[in-house]
Amino acid sequence: MSVPFRGLSAHDRAAAAGKRIDDALDKLSVDDISEVWAESGADKGVIIRTGNLVLFALLTGDVEGGDRAAVEQEGRRAADVLRDIVKERSEARRPMELLTDIAFAVLATLVLVVLCWLLVRLNRVVQRRLIAITEARMRLDIAGFDLRPVVWVSLRRLVALVHLLLVVLVFYLWLSYVLRQFPYSRPWGAQLGLYLIDLALQMMGGLVEQLPNLLTLFVIFFITRGIVRLISAWFHAVEKGTVQVGWLDPPTASITRKLVSVLIGLFALVVAYPYIPGAGSDAFKGVSVFVGLMLSLGSAGIVNQLMSGLVVLYSRAVRVGDFVHVGDHEGTVREMGALSIKLITRTHEEVIIPNAVLSSTPMRNLTRQLQEGGLLLTTAVTIGYDTPWRQVEGLLELAASRTAGLLREPRPFVLQTALSDYYVEYLLNVGTLHPSVYKQTLSDLHQNIQDAFNEFGVQIMSPHFRRNPDEKVWVPTEHWYDPPARGSATSVPPKASDGSKGSASPAADSGPPT
CATH class of the missing domain: 3.30.70.100 (Alpha-Beta Plaits)
Incomplete structure (x- = not known):
């Protein structure tokens, strides 16, 4: 903030100080800039000057608090900023230093290219190494399930994510360094460096705070996956005929397994929702409302297809391998899905019939009886x-x-x-x-x-x-x-006497012979 001084408003003081600095900028030297405490009657403050020329002054009324220590601290900061401006202006006018800055920027760019190439090579080596370890050495069998494919996919994606983050980090550091090499872009480079440090500190702090929630999410994920695996194994056994139950036949087991897996996944998502980082933020709530609106508007047809599919499936009206006639199409049922069935016709055409059409159209099953x-x-x-x-x-x-x-x-x-x-x-x-x-x-x-x-x-x-x-x-x-x-x-019955019995008298003039 600024206060009036001897009849000059704050705006006039700032304009006069700017004019004095512009007039003396070409003659200013870093070593000539100094700041001193001065008192004149009731007026007190720090004077920033070069030699005997006063550039501007900071009064006690210009600084919040108004004590001498605060005013002197702001005076030193203002003098340092002015020194940096003078230094960078002087450096920008020296061609040799500008060429040196360009050389360092080019060198940094070469280093960036080499580091990115090394990161790509390292990513490929790590991926191949992970494949070898996962296929040859790891033995993760839980309840008869081989978890190696799951581990391999998870590690591969994790390595790919780390590789991407490293590339972005290297590029960010390169940009910050290059910007700091030139006087006029140096403030941007410094700001990028500070932003990166602040972001890293915030992320570390947020990660430490979210560790309990992340641990809970991992527990929910692994429990849900284990339940889905066990249920899928049971349905696979029913599908193959190893396990027989009265209320579920093998052709129905496959789709029932998928429906149960989806329901378990949705239930797990509902349970895990409060533990997702940022779930309580306004942005997350807005995204949730948007996704819910999109699903409610776009899922009417899907829900209709799903419900129709359930009616067709559990009414046992058709099974895979049946030869059916639906509307203008007839063929062998090759696949039954949650949304449609697939027919292979006599002419080897593949026809997809939505379940909603199937449930509303008379169907002739030529195989069932x-x-x-x-x-x-x-x-x-x-x-x-x-x-x-x-x-x-x-x-x-x-x-x-x-x-x-x-x-x-x-x-x-x-x-x-x-x-x-x-x-x-x-x-x-x-x-x-x-x-x-x-x-x-x-x-x-x-x-x-x-x-x-x-x-x-x-x-x-x-x-x-x-x-x-x-x-x-x-x-x-x-x-x-x-x-x-x-x-x-x-x-043979007795012969009619006149041949009149059993005879037919076609109508006269009824049309041409066919």
Whole structure:
């Protein structure tokens, strides 16, 4: 602070002192600057002068407290600052000293490059050494678990972090040293050095204060990891069939293990939260609120997928290896995740179906009932009324017996699903244990149906007529059991006298023949 002096305000005093210093700056010498205590009546203070020229004065009112010791201390500090300015100004005007400063800066830069190269080489050597030690010498088996991968990853990351910190420290020291070599940047270099020292002291003090919390975090981490390892081992045993429980089957164990591990990790995070360094600071609370807001806004879809996945998983509607049909896609389930399932189609395409779609879309599982009679395949043909239905059924059964991949028990059977105006609709039902290739099986069956009907002279068509034919379209009783129909002539019903029974009269002018 400054006080008025003999009619001059504090601002006028400072401006006059600055003008005097600027006028005498080129003539000032470090040795000529001195500070003396002076008293004149009620005015007391320290005078900073060069020779007989008074540059400025510090009065008792300018210094907080106003005692002589405080004023003299501030006077010495002000004189030292002025001496440093004069010294650096003089040094900046000497070319040889400036060249010397540049040479030292270049030398420091070369040292920086060499140190960084050595640190990189040292990091590689230490990494290789750690790999050798971890793989060959360390034996860390706890409850049957090999902890060497965990130790290796932790040590590798720790060494990488130390390497990064050393590089940053070397660069920081280089920058501080280079800035201190030149007069005009010397205050910045000094400030960097002081900042580094203060930061190191603060970090050491904070580390000492946080040691109990860090120890607690390490204990929570290792306990949580041990519990997760033990639970994962049990679920792995269930997945492999080594351990059998009634409420959990092997296909469900994998995803259940992941869900339980996540829940344990979240619980451990909640317990460890108060012990995290800086957890009570306003910045940490702000970050926590921000992260919570982001999760609440962006996790609605994820939660929907997770809940849908749980419904699909624990309802046991589908398992890995099942052949399913969902929407426009059908294929073999190769993987079931918490968010989606993966199908491999007949054309070797990989289809990802979200669990939300799976739970809201009707799904046909072609594999689940294989142990109860196999998958039932159906195919329909329409044959005119002039062909005996017993012969048609026999031909369809013959085609089924010729098709590979179909079950012989239960036997294939035929249903007459409709007596249409122009033809009878026959539905052939056959069983198979190979749903993943059912389309190929149906293709083979269709080929055999065509061959069988061609062999016995039966035309696969649905006759439509523009007018009534000259003769009635009916099947004589002697042809009811034409080969390969089952039965014998003795079981043929009596022949109709005029052929009117069992005949069909197609509608007239109903369209062109097909």
